[in-house]
Amino acid sequence: DSGVTQTPKHLIxxxxxxxxxxxxxxxxxxxVYWYQQSLDQGLQFLIQYYNGEERAKGNILERFSAQQFPDxxxxxxxxxxxxxxSALYFCASSVGLKAGAEAFFGQGTRLTVV
Amino acid sequence: xxxxxxxxxxxSVQEGDNSIINCAYSNSASDYFIxxxxxxxxGPQFIIDIRSNMDKxxxxxVTVLLNKTVxxxxxxxxxxxxxxxxxxxxxxxxxGSYIPTxxxxxSLIVHP
Numbered sequence: 604d605s606g607v608t609q610t611p612k613h614l615i616x617x618x619x620x621x622x623x624x625x626x627x628x629x630x631x632x633x634x635v636y637w638y639q640q641s642l643d644q645g646l647q648f649l650i651q652y653y654n655g656e657e658r659a660k661g662n663i664l665e666r667f668s669a670q671q672f673p674d675x676x677x678x679x680x681x682x683x684x685x686x687x688x689s690a691l692y693f694c695a696s697s698v699g700l701k702a703g704a705e706a707f708f709g710q711g712t713r714l715t716v717v
Numbered sequence: 718x719x720x721x722x723x724x725x726x727x728x729s730v731q732e733g734d735n736s737i738i739n740c741a742y743s744n745s746a747s748d749y750f751i752x753x754x755x756x757x758x759x760g761p762q763f764i765i766d767i768r769s770n771m772d773k774x775x776x777x778x779v780t781v782l783l784n785k786t787v788x789x790x791x792x793x794x795x796x797x798x799x800x801x802x803x804x805x806x807x808x809x810x811x812x813g814s815y816i817p818t819x820x821x822x823x824s825l826i827v828h829p
Contacts, residue, residue, distance in 0.1 A: 708760030
């Protein structure tokens with residue numbers, strides 16, 4: 604168990620809908636990272652928050668947004684969902700700003716858009 | 718941006734054999750490399766890392782080799798066990814970024 608908790612584990616929704624994925628980082632970690640893992644794109648970095656502030660942005664679509672709350676948990680909001688958004692969404696956390704050896708991943712949320 | 722890729726999508730080995738998973742990268746400015754293991758139903762898990770000023774680093778049953786001349790990275794697993802069956806990703810950072818760029822992954826299958 605990495606200590607990073609993601610909910611829900613599975614989510615099935617229809618095209619055009621909006622969903623919210625939640626991540627609770629490890630105790631003491633200030634950074635949260637979101638990744639998308641699809642079959643054809645591998646693991647893609649979406650966005651990083653550090654202590655409530657957006658820190659780095661990757662290949663995140665405009666239909667997606669995220670935030671980190673004062674208690675350091677984070678939410679990833681996906682709207683106007685398309686079939687191609689079906690993927691595993693991972694959250695990772697680390698104490699500082701580095702996402703290499705210092706980051707721990709959650710078990711992911713599997714999103715299926717039908 | 719530049720990408721990280723893998724030579725072999727699937728590697729099958731017998732239990733007890735040594736495994737070698739390869740990775741090619743294209744960014745000559747890459748300065749930090751990481752190997753991750755992802756088991757079915759789980760998130761990626763850090764295995765070992767290496768900085769560009771090194772060419773070899775050893776961990777417990779794992780060794781990472783870095784050849785900067787040909788931009789090649791490999792992960793060697795000694796005495797492979799069924800529990801090593803997973804997808805292995807290489808990743809790299811460059812230019813002061815702390816966010817790794819992941820390769821596409823190699824599936825390692827260990828036969829008992």
